[in-house]
Amino acid sequence: MSPIGAGMKQLHDLRLKLREISDQLERGPRQIAARKQHIDKKKEELEAHRAKLKQLKVSADQKNLQLKSSEGRIYELNGKLNIAANNREYEALRSQIAADTMAKSVLEDEILEALEKVDASQIESKKFELEVAKVEAELQQLIATVQEKEAGLKAQAAALQTQVAEAEQVxxxxxxxxxxxxxxxxxxxxxxxxxxxxxxxxxxxxxxxxxxxxxxxxxxxxxxxxxxxxxxxx
Ligand SMILES: [Zn+2]
Structure with missing residues (x-):
């Protein structure tokens, strides 16, 4: 091989090594950016779950308030029943109480269903929270690994750049x-x-x-x- 051929080969090999190191240096931040994007998406999903949970809780609370007022009304009607002036009034109150009690029973079923939904949503939100925490911990680990490698890679790149400059004399x-x-x-x-x-x-x-x-x-x-x-x- 001619000296120029040998020199060119050396220059080419050094440039290939430098490219490999530069690729590695770029890979880390790219991986971190991709992971961050993934986490942002997960966080958005978590927020959606939390909003849904909040809405379910509000709905269950509203039904509970309705139940309290219904119970109060039935209590009041029972009070009136005890002092009913005549049979007609008594019967009217009784059928009103029966209707209200039926409505109350339906409401109680609805509350039970609403609370079950709250429970399920809470479990799901918790699961998402754990998932977000896990991917965030993984990201921190990745950042640490990338930073740890970066200094060494930068030193290698700098050394190779000096060698390339020398080899370019060919x-x-x-x-x-x-x-x-x-x-x-x-x-x-x-x-x-x-x-x-x-x-x-x-x-x-x-x-x-x-x-x-x-x-x-x-x-x-x-x-x-x-x-x-x-x-x-x-
Ligand atoms: Zn060619």
Missing amino acids: VPPDLLPQYRRLVQAYGAAALAPVVNKSCSECFVSVTAQVYVELRAGKVRFCTCGRLMYVADDE
């Missing part, structure tokens, strides 16, 4: 602007080894002439724009 100075533009556009894929006499990025065969030049240590760009090099086992 690029002839007059080709540096073109090389920079390529890196801007393709990152680590700005460089492409020739494999089976083809560019490894676009798979187009290089001409015999270009191949000979590459082996002789000349710098050549592929028609796809990449900076090509010939590795030792090619």
Whole structure:
């Protein structure tokens, strides 16, 4: 392998490593953002459950108040019954009490049903609360793990950047602007080894002439724009 080929390979390998480290650095915050979005959704669901529970409690309370007033009314009617002036009044009061007692019994059933709904809703809300607490704890764990890794990854990236800058000395100075533009556009894929006499990025065969030049240590760009090099086992 020509010294330029070897230098290009080293530069390419370093850029690939740097890309891997940069990807890892970006992955953490992306995971955290996705998890936060998931938690926000769960919290919205929890709020909806709480609102439903509150509404069920209000409804049960209202029915309880109705029951109290119904009981009061029946008590009053019974009082009147004891002092009824005549048989007609007595019978009228009795049938009124019977009707009110029937209504009261229906109301009691409704209250029982409402309280069962409150209980079920309470259980469901509690379940959601626990779920939110669990995913929030998992998020904190994830943030800690990401932060723990971040410092090491940043140090690795900085070291690689220095190595890349040194390895870039292999690029002839007059080709540096073109090389920079390529890196801007393709990152680590700005460089492409020739494999089976083809560019490894676009798979187009290089001409015999270009191949000979590459082996002789000349710098050549592929028609796809990449900076090509010939590795030792090619
Ligand atoms: Zn190519």
